[in-house]
Amino acid sequence: MFQRTQEEMSSDLRPILGYSPQKGGKVTLVANGDDFTARLMNDMDPALLDFVKGKVNSFIKWDLVRFFYENPNTADTVENIAKYAGRNAAAVKPELEDLVESGVMEKREVEGTSIYSLAKNEDMRDLVDRFILACEDRHFRVKAVYHIIRGMR
Numbered sequence: 001m002f003q004r005t006q007e008e009m010s011s012d013l014r015p016i017l018g019y020s021p022q023k024g025g026k027v028t029l030v031a032n033g034d035d036f037t038a039r040l041m042n043d044m045d046p047a048l049l050d051f052v053k054g055k056v057n058s059f060i061k062w063d064l065v066r067f068f069y070e071n072p073n074t075a076d077t078v079e080n081i082a083k084y085a086g087r088n089a090a091a092v093k094p095e096l097e098d099l100v101e102s103g104v105m106e107k108r109e110v111e112g113t114s115i116y117s118l119a120k121n122e123d124m125r126d127l128v129d130r131f132i133l134a135c136e137d138r139h140f141r142v143k144a145v146y147h148i149i150r151g152m153r
Helices: 033-041 046-054 059-070 078-085 089-101 122-134 138-152
Strands: 017-021 027-031 105-110 113-118
Touching: 033 138, 046 122, 046 138, 059 078, 059 089, 059 113, 059 122, 059 138, 078 089, 078 113, 089 105
Parallel strands: none
Antiparallel strands: 017 027, 105 113
16 A cells, blocks of 8 residues: 655645544545535636636526527527426526626517527627537536535525
């Protein structure tokens, strides 16, 4: 078994792993759960990490972004979008408003009715595309779910 003394421990492991010195200079490595998990879960493309933490920070928003990714030319009311997404309109409306505020969606008024659509900004559309394509990877989805749940605390 490979054992290291406390002095031999790499300084870059100390933030991730705790250590417990024993008799004879042996070291038992103990994973510091919170630090290790946070580092593991933050190991994402920084732009996608910011997108998840700041824009798609709920499961309803994730559903809405996926819906508009799959239907990029859709422009519709809250009620119809909620129906297409299989959600309650009362729950969808504030989420759509947040997506508008964050630049993912656009809103315009037509005869007193709010109509929502995916933002036309190419950079935002590219980010949405990258997010949805990254979601095909199970490890990415686990990390995204982790950040959404942490954001709910």
